[in-house]
Amino acid sequence: MAERIALFATTTRGTEDLLADELKELGARRIRQDRGGVRFMASLDEALKVCLWSRIAMRVLYPLGAFEARGAQGLYDAARGVPWEEHLTPTTTFAVDATLKDSEHSHSGFVALKVKDAIVDRMRDVVGTRPDVDTKNPDVSVVAHLSRDTLSLSLDLCGEPLHRRGYRVRPTVAPLKETLAAAILRAARYTGDEALVDPMCGSGTLLIEAGMMARRRAPGLNRDFAVERWPELGARAKELLADMRADARRDERKVEVPLWGFDKDPEALDAAQRNVRAARLSEEITLAEGDATKLPPLPASSGLILTNPPYGDRIGTGGQKGMKSFYYKLGESLRVPGWRVWVLSGNPAFESAFHARPSARRDLMNGPIDCTLLGYRPSGGGGEDSEAPLGASHEPVDVAPVRPQHEGEEDR
């Protein structure tokens, strides 16, 4: 790998600017936002730092090139033209992960198979033996993306996507991806130095990500990365990462702020408790059964209430009518003087029912669901102007109660 290489880190759509900021902090250069990711240049140790420390990136890819690939034969020929012998040996295992966009082929599995055949045939011709495929834990993960007739091929430095931090031992009905939770915290300007309450915490993702930020813990500390098994770079990468992990462990710090979570579902709470324990944050995070529409007194005079309420379609709550009434009650409960409120909502009814105007707004994708992240300034006396508008969002407006919507009232 050359001194400084071109890489592409992927992220959830709508969070590219947040990832770009984070990458800048991690030492990346020549950062360029793209759809669904960020291009940047980094040396090997900078790239490894991104793998270990990025909270937002899903994958870190080393692009090998983009090639014209018409039809099944074109696909095979394009993939066969790549010098795979520079990246694989007969004893390295590999796997191909493929995605498609506007393609004549209907199955990503077909694309993966063609690329895999091309790699095997080329290795047999050039090296004399073929490497084995291991779909579970390959040494080298090849990422293929076919958009119309263009095949992009990359190697994934991470292997398992970076949202796999290793703490999710028990999922719930609609958990946030760990990387998306971290992006939301960053959008809300959470730094780990402020009290945080998630009144509908589900499996605890927002709290755990906040806890890791507050401890200054590297999100990738308890996992390994595929690049450590790459034939040429693996030994050097392992050595560099061993030092980075030791430094990260040494530099963790005590959490000085309360992190509280509630959920009304005992099963969700049980999942959160198990995940929090797996993340070694039981001392830092307090969980209790509770109803978000009847919040108890909060543990500080100011802080951040951050939550991801049910959208209605994934968690049954009595249809749209019931949801509006629920959001209205939530709006009353979460307006705690001195506390700013940020909500990720996938239900457009949320904003009108919440009866306060947001000072910040961002559209983003939560998996396949179009969501909006809304930020509200603190209500009451402590109303410091802490929320500036986000990225491409609109001008800030003051939080002012708007006409409350009553149960069953339709949007006009």
Ligand SMILES: C[S@@+](CC[C@H](N)C(=O)[O-])C[C@H]1O[C@@H](n2cnc3c(N)ncnc32)[C@H](O)[C@@H]1O
């Ligand atoms: C979309 S999920 C939150 C997922 C969570 N962010 C995670 O990553 O796992 C919404 C959660 O709200 C909880 N919930 C619904 N109504 C509630 C209420 N009135 N009070 C407290 N929790 C509630 C549900 O039990 C569910 O766990």
